[in-house]
Amino acid sequence: MYPARVAVVAKIESELGPVVTSAVRAIRDAIPVYGTLQGAQLADVEAIAYWSLRRLMALWAGGDRSIDDRDHSRFRAIGAARAADGRPLTDVLRAYRVASSVFVRHVASEYLDTLEPADIAELSLGVLDAIDAISEEIIGAYVIAREQLTSNRAQAHAALLDDLLAARHTSPGALADRTRELDLELPSHPDVLVVQSADSGRPMSDDTVESLVLALGLVPPDRSTTAGQRTHLCTRREQRAILLLPNIVGRTAIDSVCTEATLRGCLVERSTIADIGSSWRLAAQALDTAPDHAFDDRALLDQGDGQLLALLTARPTAxxxxxxxxxxxxxxxxxxxxxxxxxxxxxxxxxxxxxxxxxxxxxxxxxxxxxxxxxxxxxxxxxxxxxxxxxxxxxxxxxx
The missing domain is CATH 1.10.10.2840 (PucR C-terminal helix-turn-helix domain)
Known part of the structure; x- marks a missing residue:
């Protein structure tokens, strides 16, 4: 142990909140992808910053530059998670460099009188070693996870739509990277279609979804095709299928196909990417509450039906x-x-x-x-x- 370093670490621990806030602010200012993060994603960045800086301080105070197996395991998990949410690898690694720079500058400016030059030098070298080890673990896990995500196109496309429905993609840059990796060209204002069988006892199988996609003139995501043709996404939730469609398909064609397939649905046209989750909920709730005679002359409800049903059922979103x-x-x-x-x-x-x-x-x-x-x-x-x-x-x- 190094007494001066231990004393400084104890002081920094008492002010770690503001230090982490400064580090996260620097990351968000320097990296556009991080600047758009909110809610749980931003809280995740802050939690990782707390943990990383505490580990770095512990290693420096003890004169140890090597991270242990638990650290390796955690950074591998972080790499896999960033691959799953589509955050670019270069931005992930840069975030650690930016946060480390903020921390080293804070120590050097606030505790220069307490520490020896060798202590500052050792901290800087420790940061370089840690970033090197972190990068190796994150890159390895990230690459493996991306390969697994893209090896099955249908599964990867469905996973992307699941993320959009859950509003886990708040960054246009991250979404652009992920769609590029999956050979997708999503419209900026897609149509959100939610369908189910008109017969409540008939399940919505993968075969039914594939038949629907083919009937709409689209190519299922696991079929070989050019990038320009992949303009849609689909996934399933219990007895329903959710599809993100290009605007060129058209309500009339969708209604005709659904009628032929004995399906009922709700189509919310020209949704923004950010509103896909709310559009899906509006459509799903409309199908939950619409009376049978709402489908007398058609197979599809529209956004107006969804808004009316939200009002009639006194939902908070009405x-x-x-x-x-x-x-x-x-x-x-x-x-x-x-x-x-x-x-x-x-x-x-x-x-x-x-x-x-x-x-x-x-x-x-x-x-x-x-x-x-x-x-x-x-x-x-x-x-x-x-x-x-x-x-x-x-x-x-x-x-x-």
């Missing part, structure tokens, strides 16, 4: 403005005010003739407006479910 936006769509635009008036009159009176009389219009003019309303919203006001959705959205808009 947003009245979203009900109006997603159900009425273009009808809220000033240019379509006359169409919305015609639709409102029809819902209030129950017939086109009565609605035309109320608005002093010819019945054919009113019927034309109803056809345009259906074209713009995708909802037939003669259907009980669509009428409920349209009426609710209209009333909410008026109240707002």
């Amino acid at each position: 947003d009245t403005s979203e009900v109006v936006r997603t159900v009425l769509g273009p009808l809220t635009e000033a240019a379509n005010k006359h169409i919305l008036q015609g639709l409102s009159a029809f819902i209030a009176t129950g017939t086109a003739t009565a609605a035309a009389t109320r608005l002093h219009l010819h019945p054919q003019t009113l019927r034309y407006r109803l056809r345009r309303a259906q074209e713009l919203t995708g909802r037939d006001p003669r259907s009980a479910w669509h009428r409920l959705a349209l009426d609710t959205a209209i009333q909410l808009r008026q109240l707002g």
